[in-house]
Amino acid sequence: MNQASPRVTINDVAARAGVSKGAVSMAFNNRPGVSQATRRRIFEVASELGWSPHQTARSLSSRRVDIVGLAICRPARLLGLEPFYMEFISGIESVLAERSCSLLLRLVRDLREEITLYEGWWRGKMIGGAILVDFHDDDPRVPALRAIRLPAVAVGHPSLTGGFPSVWTDDATAVAEAVRYLAALGHRRIARVGGPAGLGHSGIRRAAFEAAMAELGLGGRRQVATGFAGEEGARATHGLLLTPDRPTAIVYDNDIMAVAGAAVAAEMGLTVPDDVSLLAWDDSQLCRLTHPPLSAMSHDVHQFGGEVARALFGVIDGSCGESLRVPTPSLTPRGSTGPPRR
Amino acid sequence: MNQASPRVTINDVAARAGVSKGAVSMAFNNRPGVSQATRRRIFEVASELGWSPHQTARSLSSRRVDIVGLAICRPARLLGLEPFYMEFISGIESVLAERSCSLLLRLVRDLREEITLYEGWWRGKMIGGAILVDFHDDDPRVPALRAIRLPAVAVGHPSLTGGFPSVWTDDATAVAEAVRYLAALGHRRIARVGGPAGLGHSGIRRAAFEAAMAELGLGGRRQVATGFAGEEGARATHGLLLTPDRPTAIVYDNDIMAVAGAAVAAEMGLTVPDDVSLLAWDDSQLCRLTHPPLSAMSHDVHQFGGEVARALFGVIDGSCGESLRVPTPSLTPRGSTGPPRR
DNA sequence: AGCCGGAAGTGAACCGGTAAAGTAGTAGTT
DNA sequence: AACTACTACTTTACCGGTTCACTTCCGGCT
Numbered sequence: 001m002n003q004a005s006p007r008v009t010i011n012d013v014a015a016r017a018g019v020s021k022g023a024v025s026m027a028f029n030n031r032p033g034v035s036q037a038t039r040r041r042i043f044e045v046a047s048e049l050g051w052s053p054h055q056t057a058r059s060l061s062s063r064r065v066d067i068v069g070l071a072i073c074r075p076a077r078l079l080g081l082e083p084f085y086m087e088f089i090s091g092i093e094s095v096l097a098e099r100s101c102s103l104l105l106r107l108v109r110d111l112r113e114e115i116t117l118y119e120g121w122w123r124g125k126m127i128g129g130a131i132l133v134d135f136h137d138d139d140p141r142v143p144a145l146r147a148i149r150l151p152a153v154a155v156g157h158p159s160l161t162g163g164f165p166s167v168w169t170d171d172a173t174a175v176a177e178a179v180r181y182l183a184a185l186g187h188r189r190i191a192r193v194g195g196p197a198g199l200g201h202s203g204i205r206r207a208a209f210e211a212a213m214a215e216l217g218l219g220g221r222r223q224v225a226t227g228f229a230g231e232e233g234a235r236a237t238h239g240l241l242l243t244p245d246r247p248t249a250i251v252y253d254n255d256i257m258a259v260a261g262a263a264v265a266a267e268m269g270l271t272v273p274d275d276v277s278l279l280a281w282d283d284s285q286l287c288r289l290t291h292p293p294l295s296a297m298s299h300d301v302h303q304f305g306g307e308v309a310r311a312l313f314g315v316i317d318g319s320c321g322e323s324l325r326v327p328t329p330s331l332t333p334r335g336s337t338g339p340p341r342r
Numbered sequence: 343m344n345q346a347s348p349r350v351t352i353n354d355v356a357a358r359a360g361v362s363k364g365a366v367s368m369a370f371n372n373r374p375g376v377s378q379a380t381r382r383r384i385f386e387v388a389s390e391l392g393w394s395p396h397q398t399a400r401s402l403s404s405r406r407v408d409i410v411g412l413a414i415c416r417p418a419r420l421l422g423l424e425p426f427y428m429e430f431i432s433g434i435e436s437v438l439a440e441r442s443c444s445l446l447l448r449l450v451r452d453l454r455e456e457i458t459l460y461e462g463w464w465r466g467k468m469i470g471g472a473i474l475v476d477f478h479d480d481d482p483r484v485p486a487l488r489a490i491r492l493p494a495v496a497v498g499h500p501s502l503t504g505g506f507p508s509v510w511t512d513d514a515t516a517v518a519e520a521v522r523y524l525a526a527l528g529h530r531r532i533a534r535v536g537g538p539a540g541l542g543h544s545g546i547r548r549a550a551f552e553a554a555m556a557e558l559g560l561g562g563r564r565q566v567a568t569g570f571a572g573e574e575g576a577r578a579t580h581g582l583l584l585t586p587d588r589p590t591a592i593v594y595d596n597d598i599m600a601v602a603g604a605a606v607a608a609e610m611g612l613t614v615p616d617d618v619s620l621l622a623w624d625d626s627q628l629c630r631l632t633h634p635p636l637s638a639m640s641h642d643v644h645q646f647g648g649e650v651a652r653a654l655f656g657v658i659d660g661s662c663g664e665s666l667r668v669p670t671p672s673l674t675p676r677g678s679t680g681p682p683r684r
Numbered sequence: 685a686g687c688c689g690g691a692a693g694t695g696a697a698c699c700g701g702t703a704a705a706g707t708a709g710t711a712g713t714t
Numbered sequence: 715a716a717c718t719a720c721t722a723c724t725t726t727a728c729c730g731g732t733t734c735a736c737t738t739c740c741g742g743c744t
Contacts, residue, residue, distance in 0.1 A: 009730055020694050025732055033692060050490075055466035056407070057730035060398045061699045067446070081627055083423050093449045102468070104409070105447045107435050124397035125700095126444070148392075230631040256631070263633035285423055289572040289598070290632075291605035351700055362724045367702060375722060399700035403729045467730095 008051045017045040028053055059125075066101045068092075068312060069127040071114045073107075073134060074228070081230060081256050083284035084301055091305020092131065099313065101128075111136070115144045122150045129153070129316045131308055135160040135200040153312040158323045160200035165315055166323045167308045171201055172208035174297050174329040175251070178279055179212035181331055182249045186339045187277065188218055191247035193236045193257055197225040202253065209251070222247065226257075233257025237264040241276065248340035249277040255286045258294050262336065273338035283332055292335025299329040350393045359387040370395055401467070408443045410434075410654060411469035413456045415449075415476060416570070423572060423598050425626035426643055433647020434473065441655065443470075453478070457486045464492045471495070471658045473650055477502040477542040495654040500665045502542035507657055508665045509650045513543055514550035516639050516671040517593070520621055521554035523673055524591040528681045529619065530560055533589035535578045535599055539567040544595065551593070564589065568599075575599025579606040583618065590682035591619040597628045600636050604678065615680035625674055634677025641671040 014021040019038060026033045027042040034042070046052070059065045070092070072085060089103065096103055104127055108114045118141075121127045129151035132141060142162030145152060154161035157168045182190050192209045195202035206223055213221040222240060226232040233252060237260065240247055252258040258280030265272050272278055272292055280287050283298030307326050314320030356363040361380060368375045369384040376384070388394070401407045412434070414427060431445065438445055446469055450456045460483075463469045471493040474483060484504030487494060496503035499510045524532050534551045537544035548565055555563040564582060568574040575594060579602065582589055594600040600622030607614050614620055614634055622629050625640030649668050656662030 007730095011730080021731080022695075022733080023693060026693085029732085035692060038692080050465070052462060052465040054402075054730050055468045056398050056402045057699090058466075058732075059699095060396075060402050060701085060730080061732040063699075063732095065398070081425050082428075086424075086428060089447070090449050093447075097448070100462075102446050102448060102463075104444050105431070105435075106439070106444060107432050120394060120442075121444075123392070123394040124400075126397045230627055234631065256628075259628075260631040263631055263635075266633040285572055286598075286601075289576065289602040289605055291608040293605075349700095353700080363701080364703085364725075365723060368723090371702080377722065380722080396700050399729090400702075401729095402700080402731085403702040405702090405729070 008049045010051070010053065013042065013046050013049055013051050016049065017042045025053075063125075065125060065128040066099070067104050067127050068096065068101060068309070068316075069104045069106070069118065069121050069130040070133075071106045071108050071117050071130075073109070073111060073114050082228060083255060083286055084282050087284065087301040088305040088308075091302035091307075092309045093305075094302070095306045095309035095313075111140050115141055118145055118150055119148055122148055129312050131155065131312060132161070132164060136198045137200060137203065139200070151312070151315045153308055153315055155308060156200050157204055160204075161323075165311060165321045167304070167311050167326060168323070169299055169304070169326055170328040171205050172211075175205045175208035176212040177328075177331055178251050178297055179209060179216065181333075182251070182277060182279065182337065183216050183218065185249075185277070185337065187247075187249040189221070189245060189247040190218065190249045190251065191222045191224070191240050192251045192253075193224050193226060193233055193240070193261065194253045195225065195228050205253065228254055228257065230256045230260035234260040234264050237261035238268075241265065241268055241270065247276065249279065249337070251279045251281075253281050255280045255282050255284050255294070255296070258296070258336075259286060259290055262290055262294065272336050274341045277337040277340070279337055281329070283329075287334065290336075295334045295337040296332050297329040298332040299327065350391045352393070352395065355384065355388050355391055355393050358391065359384045367395075405467075407467060407470040408441070409446050409469050410438065410443060410651070411446045411448070411460065411463050411472040412475075413448045413450050413459050413472075415451070415453060415456050424570060425597060425628055426624050429626065429643040430647040430650075433644035433649075434651045435647075436644070437648045437651035437655075453482055457483055460487055460492055461490055464490055471654050473497065473654060474503070474506060478540045479542060479545065481542070493654070493657045495650055495657055497650060498542050499546055502546075503665075507653060507663045509646070509653050509668060510665070511641055511646070511668055512670040513547050514553075517547045517550035518554040519670075519673055520593050520639055521551060521558065523675075524593070524619060524621065524679065525558050525560065527591075527619070527679065529589075529591040531563070531587060531589040532560065532591045532593065533564045533566070533582050534593045534595075535566050535568060535575055535582070535603065536595045537567065537570050547595065570596055570598065572598045572602035576602040576606050579603035580610075583607065583610055583612065589618065591621065591679070593621045593623075595623050597622045597624050597626050597636070597638070600638070600678075601628060601632055604632055604636065614678050616683045619679040619682070621679055623671070625671075629676065632678075637676045637679040638674050639671040640674040641669065 010021045010024050014024045023034050024042050027039045106117055108117060118130055132152050132154045135156040152164050154164040154166040156166055158166050194206055224236040226236045250261060258278050261278055262272055265276055270276050278294060280294040280296035283296035287294035287296045304326055311324055352363045352366050356366045365376050366384050369381045448459055450459060460472055474494050474496045477498040494506050496506040496508040498508055500508050536548055566578040568578045592603060600620050603620050604614055607618055612618050620636060622636045622638035625638035629636035629638045646668055653666055
């Protein structure tokens with residue numbers, strides 16, 4: 001009866017198995033140097049005693065940490081809504097778990113806080129590497145985190161991530177496809193509701209939209225830069241639909257804004273897609289829960305997260321520091337897009 | 343020129359500041375024993391050298407960890423949609439950050455995996471405590487995690503959490519309020535679309551619904567136990583609305599299912615709320631993005647998360663191990679509920 | 685018999701901090 | 715002057731692993 005089993009350490013296991021603690025260590029890191037028989041005995045004793053290696057001690061001496069950090073800088077209320085992140089995180093996890101790594105998550109309010117956080121985590125050796133998201137133009141994280149040599153993978157077009165290896169989707173091509181699709185349906189007044197102006201990928205999409213519209217000879221296009229929140233999407237949609245030559249199709253930068261846009265259209269007595277076509281982005285299940293279901297530029301966010309995690313491992317163990325492009329979001333037409341009413 | 347500045351440790355700081363490393367340690371943990379002047383000098387040197395204490399080493403000797411664990415066991419795709427969790431997490435974070443703690447997050451597939459994970463985390467001293475969510479009837483986590491003495495706070499009614507201090511909302515009262523509200527509007531055939539049968543809080547709500555209906559003398563009530571996914575909510579709604587004496591009001595267990603329910607109603611040509619009233623639960627912003635906006639039993643999930651974190655600190659430092667009830671979800675009527683059509 | 689090589693295992697030195705006991709030095713008390 | 719009480723440190727022993735140089739032991743080869 002181990003009445004008070006205070007804390008069992010590698011020493012207890014070693015003693016009980018009749019070996020030195022070095023042997024136990026070797027056994028548990030399956031390194032050569034212990035016979036099969038001894039190895040087995042050590043494992044038996046360990047499970048008998050309910051011992052697992054103390055991660056903290058382990059990483060102190062081995063100088064590797066099985067934790068990666070992720071800071072997300074968006075208002076909390078907004079994050080909850082955005083299906084993207086949870087799915088992204090779950091994708092990351094799925095790969096981390098393979099290596100029994102864990103994810104340290106923090107929601108921050110601004111980039112300064114994010115920088116401070118990463119500095120602390122990295123200098124304090126709490127994390128082995130980090131995942132950086134939501135790049136801005138002239139992102140202050142780039143110089144700050146390069147300076148401390150934080151091993152990191154960025155999410156976003158390589159032109160934005162200032163030298164951090166990145167994983168990205170070809171948003172420009174996807175936007176062009178979206179525009180061409182709507183144009184092919186007969187739309188000529190196409191608008192776009194995008195994320196904040198300073199945000200890198202919003203900028204890319206914005207430019208791509210301009211270019212695609214120009215190429216098709218479609219003037220009068222309108223783009224709105226807003227947040228990512230549903231309410232902002234609603235406001236933007238409202239604004240667009242109240243203009244005299246209102247657009248007959250709207251492309252959104254995420255799901256939430258598109259859903260909000262659909263509600264606004266309904267409220268204004270407009271029929272989707274006859275009066276206005278709506279095209280969402282990301283394509284979470286949310287798109288299938290509305291009526292009509294939303295057409296979307298869809299991509300596999302879960303897998304995307306997985307690739308990011310894999311890339312990070314490449315950076316951490318130095319085996320690979322290349323950027324990686326994952327499949328371009330592809331058009332998934334549903335009920336919310338169609339030819340404009342005559 | 344520190345060409346290769348390999349790693350600066352407390353020793354370097356101590357040496358450079360002309361004190362012992364003990365002094366540096368005291369200064370950085372603002373403990374008495376160093377004069378203001380020395381303290382200041384130590385900080386100067388530290389920032390000059392870009393040193394922060396090595397968290398791993400620190401927690402090895404001080405035997406405290408500034409990390410708390412959270413495992414969530416729901417299908418990934420589903421999690422992304424559920425606004426609840428992100429908001430909950432952000433609430434937790436807001437309190438953790440005050441103590442510069444971090445959150446270790448993991449998504450698991452089943453309770454066995456969750457148990458294994460917590461055991462590993464706790465035995466490996468990776469976490470100082472944990473947050474347990476989604477209790478089931480006879481939850482296997484209870485005996486397993488009590489056995490290893492994991493400091494934890496549970497989310498859910500104390501009757502479910504097997505002795506773990508818990509933070510909970512009075513769902514039973516809220517359900518009763520919901521039912522009485524709908525009955526007062528004139529509804530007599532009220533249905534409920536709930537979460538999985540085995541899930542603790544679903545059970546509580548289910549029983550409360552039964553009781554409230556019985557009390558009002560309303561028979562013919564119907565409850566469906568399903569998942570939490572939108573599609574499941576849609577299917578359940580579909581089923582309910584196709585019955586001959588279809589309900590005139592439906593209460594959902596979360597936002598997503600209610601949104602999906604609204605789409606189903608629209609698809610079937612039913613008007614909300616005239617033909618059918620819909621009442622959501624949790625009340626994320628999603629409820630305000632549909633048309634009509636969804637009435638909901640709303641509560642402050644962000645704050646709820648915060649209380650959970652605070653309770654966990656109480657458990658970890660032994661100052662408090664009491665369960666805590668936070669405000670009961672309150673009715674927020676919007677456009678999706680109204681009197682039934684004559 | 686003597687030598688070599690490899691497998692199995694030991695022991696001690698770390699990793700970078702914290703904590704607690706010990707030491708000056710200084711001021712106040714009687 | 716001797717004793718006490720503090721403050722401001724220093725010293726030293728951990729915390730619980732990993733790593734690496736070094737010993738043993740054993741079989742095979744010449």
